[in-house]
Amino acid sequence: METLFIGKFPAMKKRIYLDYQATTPVDSRVFEVMKSHFCEHFGNPASRHEFGWEAENAIATARKQTADLIGAGAKEIIFTSGATESINLALKGIAEAYSGKHIITAMTEHKAVFDVCKTLEKRGFEITFLKPNRDGQISPKQVEEAVREDTFLISLMHANNEIGTIYPVAEFGKIAHKNDIIFHVDAAQTVGKIPVNVANMNVDLLSFSGHKIYAPKGVGALFVRRKNPRIRLAPQIHGGGHERGLRSGTLNVPGVIGLGKACEICAVEMQTEATRIAKLRKQLLDGILSNMEGVAINGTMENRLDGNLNLTFYGVDSETLILSMKEIAVSSGSACTSATIEPSHVLKALGLSNLQARSSLRLSIGRMTTADEIDFVTQQIENAVNRLRHRKH
Numbered sequence: 001m002e003t004l005f006i007g008k009f010p011a012m013k014k015r016i017y018l019d020y021q022a023t024t025p026v027d028s029r030v031f032e033v034m035k036s037h038f039c040e041h042f043g044n045p046a047s048r049h050e051f052g053w054e055a056e057n058a059i060a061t062a063r064k065q066t067a068d069l070i071g072a073g074a075k076e077i078i079f080t081s082g083a084t085e086s087i088n089l090a091l092k093g094i095a096e097a098y099s100g101k102h103i104i105t106a107m108t109e110h111k112a113v114f115d116v117c118k119t120l121e122k123r124g125f126e127i128t129f130l131k132p133n134r135d136g137q138i139s140p141k142q143v144e145e146a147v148r149e150d151t152f153l154i155s156l157m158h159a160n161n162e163i164g165t166i167y168p169v170a171e172f173g174k175i176a177h178k179n180d181i182i183f184h185v186d187a188a189q190t191v192g193k194i195p196v197n198v199a200n201m202n203v204d205l206l207s208f209s210g211h212k213i214y215a216p217k218g219v220g221a222l223f224v225r226r227k228n229p230r231i232r233l234a235p236q237i238h239g240g241g242h243e244r245g246l247r248s249g250t251l252n253v254p255g256v257i258g259l260g261k262a263c264e265i266c267a268v269e270m271q272t273e274a275t276r277i278a279k280l281r282k283q284l285l286d287g288i289l290s291n292m293e294g295v296a297i298n299g300t301m302e303n304r305l306d307g308n309l310n311l312t313f314y315g316v317d318s319e320t321l322i323l324s325m326k327e328i329a330v331s332s333g334s335a336c337t338s339a340t341i342e343p344s345h346v347l348k349a350l351g352l353s354n355l356q357a358r359s360s361l362r363l364s365i366g367r368m369t370t371a372d373e374i375d376f377v378t379q380q381i382e383n384a385v386n387r388l389r390h391r392k393h
């Protein structure tokens with residue numbers, strides 16, 4: 001098992017990647033369609049000549065592929081540099097274009113939403129941060145009860161990046177629309193993994209990212225509803241008026257083309273991939289629980305992304321655990337906050353103590369994960385946890 005070779009990716013030899021919720025490798029089929037757009041078909045889609053038209057056509061295809069995956073119209077897709085930028089444009093853009101004082105979001109949101117809301121709070125807006133239950137879930141009733149006369153925006157994620165909880169966004173959307181409130185969804189963890197349909201979900205704005213779905217980093221999209229109702233946004237980046245004036249700046253053409261291709265692949269393979277990944281997660285969870293004591297699951301197992309596991313190993317510091325498993329890449333809490341030593345704000349919102357949050361691991365399974373890797377990881381975790389627990393006493 002020491003020289004485990006991970007077939008498709010020579011660079012990943014002897015290393016096992018179980019951190020697909022932090023980022024994914026680029027799918028070779030995605031890379032293939034991007035390649036010619038660096039040195040050969042390098043035109044600026046805004047140019048009025050052959051080079052430009054070539055790029056413009058390729059962008060149009062990507063826009064359609066991206067829109068199709070979420071049930072949107074091509075004109076409703078704004079390409080950005082990633083989910084963080086999409087979220088900033090959506091939330092700040094709405095806050096500047098509409099009147100109203102109150103915003104509803106949740107304590108479990110990704111920092112990209114959480115910190116934008118904190119910034120808007122400093123600008124004078126009032127924010128309600130909904131608290132999840134012990135399982136990580138937020139109910140439509142909580143959203144309904146938080147609605148005020150001056151609420152103009154609700155921003156809630158489709159699925160959580162740490163604990164994988166899938167939220168009832170269609171229900172949230174109904175409440176928003178019944179009250180004439182704009183509804184934004186951070187869907188960075190769900191687009192391409194579970195069905196997302198902006199019409200059925202009553203969503204006005206939806207943010208997602210390329211590098212979570214096997215496209216490159218530095219590209220993402222924002223869905224902006226064009227009718228029933230037509231959403232207005234104040235642009236946050238001004239310049240040449242690209243992307244319907246909402247996001248100036250020359251597009252990342254190869255990146256956008258990669259995102260389009262990645263969306264097309266997801267549309268075709270989502271179902272079979274989800275089934276395969278769910279099986280691997282079951283293998284991982286059963287393997288860990290049947291051989292070890294003192295392990296708790298964070299977040300509900302009922303409405304949960306297939307590829308996600310978040311576990312607390314009592315009596316073990318997760319940073320030490322990660323360092324002691326050199327061949328395995330997993331995350332302690334959220335990757336986005338692991339630069340700081342702060343315990344995960346999501347786990348704390350669930351009611352975990354600092355110590356419990358610091359004893360937790362997020363394992364995320366993806367397209368290239370194999371059953372052999374899962375077996376190896378199960379064994380490594382068991383060995384490492386036992387070793388660390390004995391060292392302590």
Ligand SMILES: *Cc1c(COP(=O)(O)O)cnc(C)c1O
Nearest residue numbers: 082083084110112161188189209
């Ligand atoms: C990754 C992620 C983001 C940020 O996406 P970037 O493309 O890295 O900016 C936002 N929200 C969630 C839920 C994510 O998982």
